[in-house]
Amino acid sequence: MAWRQFLVFDLDGTLIDSAPDIADAVNALLGELGRPALPLGDIKTMIGDGAPVLLARALNASGLPHEAAELMPRFKTIYEAASTNRTVLYPGVREILETFRREGRHLSLCTNKPSVATRVVLDHFGLSVLFQAVIGGDTLKERKPAKEPLLAAIAQSGGDPACAAETAVMIGDSHTDLATAKAGGVPGVIIPSGYGRPADRAEQGAYHEIARFADLPALLGKIDQG
Numbered sequence: 001m002a003w004r005q006f007l008v009f010d011l012d013g014t015l016i017d018s019a020p021d022i023a024d025a026v027n028a029l030l031g032e033l034g035r036p037a038l039p040l041g042d043i044k045t046m047i048g049d050g051a052p053v054l055l056a057r058a059l060n061a062s063g064l065p066h067e068a069a070e071l072m073p074r075f076k077t078i079y080e081a082a083s084t085n086r087t088v089l090y091p092g093v094r095e096i097l098e099t100f101r102r103e104g105r106h107l108s109l110c111t112n113k114p115s116v117a118t119r120v121v122l123d124h125f126g127l128s129v130l131f132q133a134v135i136g137g138d139t140l141k142e143r144k145p146a147k148e149p150l151l152a153a154i155a156q157s158g159g160d161p162a163c164a165a166e167t168a169v170m171i172g173d174s175h176t177d178l179a180t181a182k183a184g185g186v187p188g189v190i191i192p193s194g195y196g197r198p199a200d201r202a203e204q205g206a207y208h209e210i211a212r213f214a215d216l217p218a219l220l221g222k223i224d225q226g
């Protein structure tokens, strides 16, 4: 029996369907640069490795020579002002997170989304109160798939990173999240209906997979049984 007290969640593509607002922000910036919009489906595949990487991929796909770093301040301004227009929670997210809290579990967020926008979105959905720690893509020097943000999320929510293999679980939607879980020695759960590069069993080793967020409580029950 290995009670998983520390649950670490990814945000985009896991708790929230945020791609439409992210795509609108990317396309607003491309419009300012005189380029046509990219399709939502293309932008979905670019999400998951942080805003600077997303921007670099979008600029590349648009044939623009700019450095993503120089456009980041403008991108953040556009996105922070319009990050909750079309974004929705996946079904059951709030209720399930509240149930986990009632069970005495500690919840933290480990996202590559920049931290100001992360706070805006969490506050909008009234979720901030449920998380004991929030690590954004620009909170630390490292971001996912490095293990540091994952271990910081566990530590800041009251856990001991040295015991994370037995006490924690990382839940995400992309290859990046599984790579993070593996780097931190924490069991990974993937919901592949999100964004980014899909997981690869040969590369990632053992992990758990569920079709939708609402399937998480049942899976966690099984993981708890050990």
Ligand SMILES: O=C(O)COP(=O)(O)O
Binding pocket: 010, 011, 012, 013, 047, 048, 049, 050, 051, 054, 110, 111, 112, 113, 114, 137, 144
């Ligand atoms: O901003 C991103 O690239 C993705 O954010 P995520 O880590 O919450 O999926």
Ligand SMILES: [Mg+2]
Binding pocket: 010, 011, 012, 013, 014, 048, 172, 173, 174, 194, 195
């Ligand atoms: Mg994600």
